[in-house]
Amino acid sequence: MIGWGKGLLWLALAAPAALMAWRLASGEATAFDLYQPTGELSLRLMLLALIPGPLAEFFGRGRFLRAWLSVRRNLGVAAFVYAALHLAAYVADMQALAAMLAELALPGIWTGWLAFAVLAVPASISTDVAMRRLGRTWKRLQWLAYPALALALLHWALLDRAWLPVLVHLVPLGLAWSLRIAARNGYRFRRRPA
Template sequence: MSAKRLLLWLALSLPGWWLVGRWALTPDAYGYGHAIADSGQWAAWLLMVTLAVTPMRLAFRRSALAKWLVRYRRDLGVASFAYAALHTLVYLDKKATLANVLEELPQDFIWSGWLALALFVPLAVTSNDVSMRWLKKSWKALHRLVYPAAILTFLHWIWSAFDPTTAWIHAGVLAAIEIARLWLQRARA
């Protein structure tokens, strides 16, 4: 791993260490609600950055930032998945038993979260050079699952929020990113 990639992963992991540290050291002040919300928000924010890479690349081809984002897009996506996995672990820790998890499964915000996670697993597992070479053209088709997974992620956030205003704002940003991507792709065709 290059020094630049190692530094990127160190930076990407800092919010996670902060979150886990606060939850472990001050569980009364920083309880389940904070841990679940913060881990989920970091997953969503990194997902939005990952999805913004294509429109950035199309709009600002020669930009140093766009080139950097393209180079590290898979790292950002895997980091988003890592925060989603942390979000899931916090949830599972709170629920404690499989029976409690299954009891909640029919709720909209729960099944949408589990389905989003299920779609992200093959994306995270195949976000490496070996998988790209092995899957060839199928790799790109597989990684288009990020779009339904993103929709499910934001539905999960909207349906689970006490006040969904912030979730709706972020969903609007996601929609703007996707509209920009589609418009720029059509403009180039």
């Protein structure tokens, strides 16, 4: 995607954060009110970053998937930014280190901290420079997005005590991975000649 296209993408990705900041500044929302939208947006952006790779293996790299693949690093970094905003909302809501430490042993809390720490690794190396310097190691480190996603989904399920929304979010990734497995076993989508 050319420069102006990525600029528009980042404007679109930043728009929800700007709206949340405005709601917070105007007193329309509290830090507690931002837990859910920041967390869910982070998860959805992670999914959007992880889905195109498996789809490309099955369907090939048509124009749509090439465009999607070209922005997946941006989507992953944006997922990390919204995870950081989620964490900032938590810190602002708790207001005291002692209160945060007191709940750190709860599975619903430490899974969130661990998901953030794991996601920080691929986010921090999502640059062209890091890609060149790390070589093959770069791709292996980017795979940490998968355990980060699993931990984030577990964090959500444990805190909300509801598994259905988590499972609904897993369906697209599960389908994409089913197609990847099919492609690796010799089944690929073939366009019919016109």
